[in-house]
Amino acid sequence: MNVIVWNENRHEKINPVVAEIYPDGIHGAIASFLQTEEIEVKTATLDEVEHGLTDEVLNETDVLVWWGHMAHDEVEDTVVEKVYHRVLAGMGLVVLHSAHFSKIFKKLMGTSCDLKWREVGEKERLWVVDPSHPITSGLDQWIDIEKEEMYGEHFDIPTPDQLLFISWFEGGEVFRSGATYQRGKGKIFYFRPGHETYPTYYHKEIQTVIKNGVNWVRGDNTPTPEYGNVDPLETISKNKTKEID
Structure with missing residues (x-):
């Protein structure tokens, strides 16, 4: 599996607190725990050419992990469009934290993706509400995080296919x-x-969720359906061929 971890890499350059917590960048921290013999992980950042997401890179990517916060508007629309079509074609996408407000997530959701927030550093208890799902495999009933930024409802997203x-x-x-x-x-x-500003990505259970998420969103290479006007004679011919096979 080929995974790209994308990050703005801006906070790390201007905020000494973030630089101390994530000396290799948030993308580097996430890539380090995702890398295995079965998973090839690379990183890409905002200031690279095409934000590091060239056609060649995207075409070889099975899963894209996206972290963004302060520079959503600097992501070029042409790159967003490319990522969007790759997702529709089967590339998995893991969207983390404040990337709820990224152009790509809002485009895929079709809503504002807005929410309430409070940055004072408070305890979070993350309840597992679907213990049968592969993404929650290996977890207990909840995950405690000592300090995190608060996000609150209403979260303006479509009703999830699955709430975990x-x-x-x-x-x-x-x-x-x-x-x-x-x-x-x-x-x-x-x-x-x-x-x-918190070391959340060093939390072992958070790492477990992200690892599981990457494995779950990976595409299964199902064939792309044929769209458009269909000749009934062609359909009949294909059905007869299948019967013979």
Whole structure:
């Protein structure tokens, strides 16, 4: 499996707190725990040519992991369009934390993807609400995170195909923190934790969820259906061929 971890890589350059927590960047931290003998992981960042997502890179990518926050508007629409069509064609997409507001996620969801937030650093309890799903495999009933940014409802997303996690925060808010979707042939997993000023991506259970998510969204290479006007004689001919086979 070929995985690209994409990150703006901006906070790490201007915020010493973030640079200390993630000296190799958030993308580097995520790539390090995803890399295995079976998974080839590379990274791409905003300031690279085509944001590191050239046609050649995208065409070889099975799963794209996306983290963004302060520079959503700097992502070129042409790149967003390419990623969008790759997802429809079967590339998996894992959207992390504040990437809920990324151009690609909003385009795929068709909504504002807006929410409430509060950045004071408070305890989060992430409840597993679907223990039968492959993404929640290996987890207990909940995950505790000592300090995280609060996200609260209403979260303006379409009703998820599957809701996997609900967060509770010390301030009393709850949030749909893990949701899956399918668009075309592509699977999408949104996962909330991961504010840049907290070491959330070193949390073993958070790593487990992201690993499981990457494995789950990977495409299965099903054939693309034929679309458009269909000649009934051609359909009959194909059916007869199948009967002979």
